Amino acid sequence: MSDKYADRGRVVKAIFIVVGVLFVGRLAMLQLFDPHYRQLADQQALRNVTQYPARGFIYDRHGELLVHNEAVYDLMVIPRMVKELDTAYFCQCLGITVDDFEARMKKARKYSPYSASIFMKQISKEEYAKFENKMFRFKGFYISQRTLRIYDRPIAAQVLGYVGEVDQGDIDRDPYYRQGDYIGKSGLEKSYEEVLRGEKGKKVMHVDVHNREIGPYLGGTLDTLPVEGGNLYTTLDADLQQYAEGLMANKRGCVVALEPSTGEVLAMVSAPCYDPNLLVGRIRGENYLKLNADIAKPMLNRALLGQYPPGSIFKIAQSMVALDLGVISPGTGFVCDKSLVGCHNHPSATCVREAIKMSCNPYFYQVYRRVIQQGKYKSIYKDSQYGLTVWRDYMLRFGFGQRLDIDLPKSGVSRGNIPDTAYYNRWYGKERWAFSTIYSNSIGQGEVTVVPIQMANLAAIVANRGWYITPHVVRAYGPDSTRDARYLEHHETGIRREYFDIAADGMYDVVHVAGGTARRARVEGLDICGKTGTAENYGNDHSVFICFAPKNDPKVAVAVYVENAQGGGGTWAAPIAGLIVEKYLCGEVKRKDVEKMYREVEPCQKLPLTRRVKKKK
Amino acid sequence: MNRMYQEKLKIDWIAVGLWAFLVVFGWLNIYAATYNEEQAAVFDLATFHGKQLLWIAGAAVVAVLLMFTEPRVVSNTSYVIYGVVLALLVVTLFIATVSHGGKSWIDLGFFRLQPSEFAKFATALALSKYMSTIGVEWKQTGTKVVAAAIVLIPMALVFLQHDTGSALVFLAFVLPLFREGLSGVILIVGVAAVALFVLALLVNKYILLGALAVLAAAYLFIWLNKRTSRDWWRVAAVLVCCALFVFSVDFVFNKVLEPHQRERIDVLLGKSEDLQGAGYNVHQSKIAIGSGGVAGKGFLRGTVTKADFVPEQHTDFIFCTVGEEWGWVGCTALVGAYVWLLVHLISMAERQRSRYARFYGYCVASILFVHLFVNVGMVIGLVPVIGIPLPFFSYGGSSLIAFTILLFLFIRQDANKNQLL
Structure with a gap:
């Protein structure tokens, strides 16, 4: 049998092999060179379920719980899976209208018909209990648990801060956050965000084409558990804080109480205050708008942000600088010459201690002149430039004119102003100004502004006789009770201890000796040392007082600032500070009548805020 | 003649081995495709993989039985078998159970018979018998007419069952005829x-x-x-x-063309991208295969194929599971095994001494080839979606047993190829 087509077998084999190679090549295209398919597969078949950790708690210095969490429930919906829903009944369970239901469903559908979105946010435990056992009737809906902040005592709102949903800026800044996550927006919640938030966990679920969960992907080996947020152990004294807030009711201003030896903030009040519970949960949005629109700016922390003229309390720093420079001696006296600068009626001071006690304005005019014009240059302009530079260096060592490195968000802390030569050159021109131009600084007026926390820090410096630790609110944080090295470091003023003893003696006299300006701060049995200030400004004078006690073993340093009080430092701020010291050192205030009076009386005029604070916002 | 009877069978173990590899690998993938953790039992007649195990056993029995048949008997009954299958196809047209838009199944209660699966090897037998008749030469016009009739009649019947895919398989007979003298121009055309x-x-x-x-x-x-x-x-x-x-x-x-066929062609050519409709299957199958990467996600670890994203996962789209779980390496091995089997069958056919056996060998290789080409081509998006199974691999009793008969008839003939029919 002839077979002339025998070699056609090779053609057929070639066809088979070519097709095989074609397939393998095409498969290589799909499997080796196109990562797109892997992403698509993961997108549709895997669902990442985020497991939210509970946010860390915040305690006061005695271990009392200030901030903790409460479970709330987000009602989630997968629109495609909603079937056979009795809409009317469902709406009744949730307490919403059918129109509202439709609107929410529309929004969810718009987000995605196949994936879960929030149908209703933050349903309370009580509300959830009402329909928990009916959930099985609502196919396509499920509950996702979240936590909200809860505050047992309505105190320290501005210090603690609040938590809110992340915005686009937060998401861009830190890839940790996803839409709908919560983040600390202000106060400790913001500055310790990374400690408090913990670490989110992840569950990778394998889902089928109908979006039903089949089970954990790869047996859950890719899953991670959430790490609980770390706690904050603050230095705040909840009782003192609440007491101080009570005293500042009906007033505008602030209180800062420090422990001088450690720099720990015992209380930080910014009045008017608000209840931190207002900025939690579903009522947050509405309340936020209200608080934000309030002309008294309750959400600002005046203790850190307010830049006030310090008034006479500044004289303490002035005298320390002058003594250290040697331009005066402890026994230097000046006549109370009211032609230089106004003063109240009192005998002339014969020494620094008396000058502090009587808060003599002409005395400190002279002191400041000797600091600024030391006679190193012939030209008074050059001489003043030199003197100002020296003076400013001293003031910075007191923590003035710079942002104190407190552990609260930097954007909420002001520097205050200690003017430098460039500052005056800008205003008046180079060598066009001298002491006579800037003498108001001598008594804490003029261009000098100080932040209340710096005022309290001044009291602490005198209490410590010359050094301070940067004020801070958190003593330790996290599971290991980590301590921040910044708050163990002593900052020295470099001024001799004896000079501060003089200041302390003068401040003792202010409260205890006849002719002192703050007799109302006196507390039976306590040797409170203080200094009043009455800061002139556009409206009524601000009433200022700083103090510390006990004199020789200081446990507390306080600054009180009452805006636009009708009266001087001795009238308002001093007695409030006295009450706070008494509360802290004795635990209980015996002078109930005094306490009641300062709680209820309203010294503030209905005036807009001081110019500087307003400018800041 | 007695001497020939007693001649030891020289079974081609390469072909048998490749058959076994495909069947076992196929079963593993059916198991993976239909696997769920609650029903992990291997032998469970409620599951596809459990039933397939039964079909595999049946196929193995058939294969062994075929080794004991006398090839001459089969050869002599070729026309009878052809006639019976044609009759079945006609009957099917009237009493078929409608499924997947086609009516190609006869419901026997315990088993749904798909005569079109058997029409392939019956036609192969009849055409082989005819082409090996002494005196029949391709040159003669009469031969061409009869040969065409033998192929086109069952093809038309299958087509009438709306089983376009199976009907297209009959085009495979072009290759054996090409070997016997059909002009190569027809392939080029x-x-x-x-x-x-x-x-x-x-x-x-x-x-x-x-x-x-x-x-x-x-x-x-x-x-x-x-x-x-x-x-x-x-x-x-x-x-x-x-x-x-x-x-x-x-x-x-x-x-x-019918509308769904138009859509499938449009999708293939990229003229329409209806990922939720006509393009859904292929899109999902590409995702499943593409996500497998080089070495795959591992046995039973597929995410797409295990979540019902790909319809017909265990039958026509079984190749996706290979792609996802075994990756490019597994796919290449599988395609390689098929090509090896096909090329080997051609070599086997060429060593036959009888024209009947040679022609039949070509038929076997060609039918398997068309199935491979259309099925894998469809799954990887080179051919429009046409529902035909992957031989020995897809779930399905009719197809597995029919393909096994098709292949083992040839292996049997090859086993004593020196015997002249």
Whole structure:
């Protein structure tokens, strides 16, 4: 049998092999060179379920719980899976209208018909209990648990801060956050965000084409558990804080109480205050708008942000600088010459201690002149430039004119102003100004502004006789009770201890000796040392007082600032500070009548805020 | 004759081994495709993989039984088998159970028989028998007519069952006939027709024809010599045929094809991207395969194929599971095994001493090849979606047993190839 087509077998084999190679090549295209398919597969078949950790708690210095969490429930919906829903009944369970239901469903559908979105946010435990056992009737809906902040005592709102949903800026800044996550927006919640938030966990679920969960992907080996947020152990004294807030009711201003030896903030009040519970949960949005629109700016922390003229309390720093420079001696006296600068009626001071006690304005005019014009240059302009530079260096060592490195968000802390030569050159021109131009600084007026926390820090410096630790609110944080090295470091003023003893003696006299300006701060049995200030400004004078006690073993340093009080430092701020010291050192205030009076009386005029604070916002 | 009977069978173990590999690997993938953790039992008749295990056992029994048959008996009953299957196909048209839009199953209660699966090897037997009849030569016009009839009758019946895929498989008989003398031009024309069809759908028809005319002119002028100048009328005739074909494409596409077929072709050509509708299957199967990467996600670790994203996962789209769980390496091994089997079958056919056995070997290889080409081509998006199974691999009793009979009849014949029929 002839077979002339025998070699056609090779053609057929070639066809088979070519097709095989074609397939393998095409498969290589799909499997080796196109990562797109892997992403698509993961997108549709895997669902990442985020497991939210509970946010860390915040305690006061005695271990009392200030901030903790409460479970709330987000009602989630997968629109495609909603079937056979009795809409009317469902709406009744949730307490919403059918129109509202439709609107929410529309929004969810718009987000995605196949994936879960929030149908209703933050349903309370009580509300959830009402329909928990009916959930099985609502196919396509499920509950996702979240936590909200809860505050047992309505105190320290501005210090603690609040938590809110992340915005686009937060998401861009830190890839940790996803839409709908919560983040600390202000106060400790913001500055310790990374400690408090913990670490989110992840569950990778394998889902089928109908979006039903089949089970954990790869047996859950890719899953991670959430790490609980770390706690904050603050230095705040909840009782003192609440007491101080009570005293500042009906007033505008602030209180800062420090422990001088450690720099720990015992209380930080910014009045008017608000209840931190207002900025939690579903009522947050509405309340936020209200608080934000309030002309008294309750959400600002005046203790850190307010830049006030310090008034006479500044004289303490002035005298320390002058003594250290040697331009005066402890026994230097000046006549109370009211032609230089106004003063109240009192005998002339014969020494620094008396000058502090009587808060003599002409005395400190002279002191400041000797600091600024030391006679190193012939030209008074050059001489003043030199003197100002020296003076400013001293003031910075007191923590003035710079942002104190407190552990609260930097954007909420002001520097205050200690003017430098460039500052005056800008205003008046180079060598066009001298002491006579800037003498108001001598008594804490003029261009000098100080932040209340710096005022309290001044009291602490005198209490410590010359050094301070940067004020801070958190003593330790996290599971290991980590301590921040910044708050163990002593900052020295470099001024001799004896000079501060003089200041302390003068401040003792202010409260205890006849002719002192703050007799109302006196507390039976306590040797409170203080200094009043009455800061002139556009409206009524601000009433200022700083103090510390006990004199020789200081446990507390306080600054009180009452805006636009009708009266001087001795009238308002001093007695409030006295009450706070008494509360802290004795635990209980015996002078109930005094306490009641300062709680209820309203010294503030209905005036807009001081110019500087307003400018800041 | 007795001596021949006692001759030891020389079974081709390569072919048997490849068959076993495909069946076992296929079962593993059916198990993976239908696997769920609650029903992990291997043998459970409620599951597809449990049933497939039964079919595999049945197929193995059939294979062993075939080793004890006398090839001559099969050869002599070729026409009878062909006749019976044709009758079954006709019966099916009337009593078929409608499933997946086709009516190709006869419900026997315990088992749904799909006669079209058996029509392939019956036709192969009949055509082999006819082509090996002494005195029949391809040159004769009568031979061509009869051969065409043998193929086209069952093809038409299957087509009437709306089983376009299985009907297309009958085109496989072109290859054995090519081996016996059918002009190779028909293969070239076939490929050219497919290419023209695709181009006609994608490109403006006048531009296409213009380009063809330029090509023809170039052919005539660049290779201008005595022969080409004599050929001008042939080139012109081809060109006219092309033109007629191109203009008929729209008609065929819009009037002859059914809507779902049109959609599938549109999706393949990228003219429509209906990922939720017509394009869904292929899109999902590409995702499943593409996500497998080099080495795959591992046995039972597929995410797409295990979550019902790909319909017909255990039958026509079983290749996705291989792609996802075994990756490019597994796919290459599988395609390699098939190609090896096909090439080996051709070698086996060429060593047959009888024309009957040789022709039948070509038939086996060609039928398997068309299935492989259409099935894998469809899953990886090279061929429009046409539902035919992957031989030995897809879930399904009829198809597994029919393919096993098809293959083992040839292995049996090869086992004593020296015996003249």
